[in-house]
Amino acid sequence: MTEPVVDLVDDPAGVPRRTATLLGALLSRGAAVSVISGAQTLASMVAGLAALGRQVGGTVEGARVRRALADSRPGHNLEVLFSELGFGDLVAASPPTPVLEDFHNDLALLLAPDLRDAIAAAEEGAVNGSAVGPMPQAEPVDPVDFLVGFWAFSREMAASIDALVDWLAPASPTLVSGVGSDEPTQGRLLR
Amino acid sequence: MPIRVHTDADHPGPPTEEATRASAGRRLPNIADQLVDSVRRVLFAFGRSAPRTVIDGPACVRLDAAAGTTATTTVSVGNHQAAACVVIPALSCLTGAAGERWAPVHRVDVGQRLLLAGDRTEVGLAITIDDALPTGTYRGELVLLGVDGTLPIEIVVSRGDPS
Numbered sequence: 001m002t003e004p005v006v007d008l009v010d011d012p013a014g015v016p017r018r019t020a021t022l023l024g025a026l027l028s029r030g031a032a033v034s035v036i037s038g039a040q041t042l043a044s045m046v047a048g049l050a051a052l053g054r055q056v057g058g059t060v061e062g063a064r065v066r067r068a069l070a071d072s073r074p075g076h077n078l079e080v081l082f083s084e085l086g087f088g089d090l091v092a093a094s095p096p097t098p099v100l101e102d103f104h105n106d107l108a109l110l111l112a113p114d115l116r117d118a119i120a121a122a123e124e125g126a127v128n129g130s131a132v133g134p135m136p137q138a139e140p141v142d143p144v145d146f147l148v149g150f151w152a153f154s155r156e157m158a159a160s161i162d163a164l165v166d167w168l169a170p171a172s173p174t175l176v177s178g179v180g181s182d183e184p185t186q187g188r189l190l191r
Numbered sequence: 192m193p194i195r196v197h198t199d200a201d202h203p204g205p206p207t208e209e210a211t212r213a214s215a216g217r218r219l220p221n222i223a224d225q226l227v228d229s230v231r232r233v234l235f236a237f238g239r240s241a242p243r244t245v246i247d248g249p250a251c252v253r254l255d256a257a258a259g260t261t262a263t264t265t266v267s268v269g270n271h272q273a274a275a276c277v278v279i280p281a282l283s284c285l286t287g288a289a290g291e292r293w294a295p296v297h298r299v300d301v302g303q304r305l306l307l308a309g310d311r312t313e314v315g316l317a318i319t320i321d322d323a324l325p326t327g328t329y330r331g332e333l334v335l336l337g338v339d340g341t342l343p344i345e346i347v348v349s350r351g352d353p354s
Contacts, residue, residue, distance in 0.1 A: 004342070005266075007246075010245070011339060014242060056336065105242060111274075
């Protein structure tokens with residue numbers, strides 16, 4: 001059987017993922033955060049994590065996590081917090097931050113070979129946040145989706161940084177000599 | 192000695208629990224509305240959508256497997272963008288023709304999680320077909336988190352050869 005081939009490409013309806021546009025997205029985030037309150041920022045991030053949680057909740061592993069949380073005291077208590085404190089209404093009306101996409105874009109920016117050029121262009125006004133695209137729509141939020149999204153995002157963030165480190169410094173057996181080390185050798189365990 | 196609390200019209204006592212709740216209930220929606228308006232105005236001005244990645248792939252990956260075996264496939268994933276991207280594959284739950292939901296035991300292996308521009312990697316998928324699983328066609332998808340679109344997967348389960 002022929003191996004299925006999948007290509008990851010730029011969104012034809014959006015802006016391409018290039019260093020300049022990734023930088024533009026980061027600049028727009030920084031600009032927005034500098035003029036809105038912490039509560040607004042938090043609400044949009046929670047909405048974004050919940051959106052991720054809805055997507056992950058459809059996977060085999062995510063469904064198991066979601067089921068466990070939804071039927072638990074933490075899940076019920078989170079619903080109480082969202083509903084009784086009015087936070088759920090604020091989150092549901094807030095545009096979701098694309099948390100995972102932002103993280104991936106920031107990671108790509110760290111690997112960009114032409115970052116300095118892009119920053120120079122930004123300082124000349126050639127890059128700005130308005131080139132990034134339309135705002136995602138707000139939608140109702142299930143608090144459990146937020147927990148699932150938080151779980152997925154945290155896990156993927158750690159795994160992505162692990163992948164970055166593995167790429168930069170592939171794991172291999174190493175032996176570091178202790179001769180000439182500045183490390184202190186006195187103590188109760190190392191004598 | 193008992194403590195007496197004096198109240199009068201000019202110096203009302205502490206609000207009751209009901210009054211506090213009612214007052215908070217009146218304030219919260221107003222505050223929330225104002226915050227939401229501010230968020231909408233500011234974020235609309237700056238545009239908060241991130242540059243995105245989409246999938247360009249086959250319409251469906253079809254696997255044939257007998258009950259009691261393991262269905263496997265390998266998907267080649269390439270990065271055709273100018274920037275690096277991350278491959279995070281996950282298998283969705285599968286649905287049978289009668290609407291039954293199947294969450295199979297499975298394994299997803301990624302050769303290379305971080306893809307620089309032009310890089311390509313392989314994603315291995317192994318799905319265990321339970322002995323007791325009714326025969327039929329089950330549909331689901333391979334999800335790549337953080338990427339728009341999915342790769343539809345169709346598994347046709349048959350009864351294993353008794354010999």
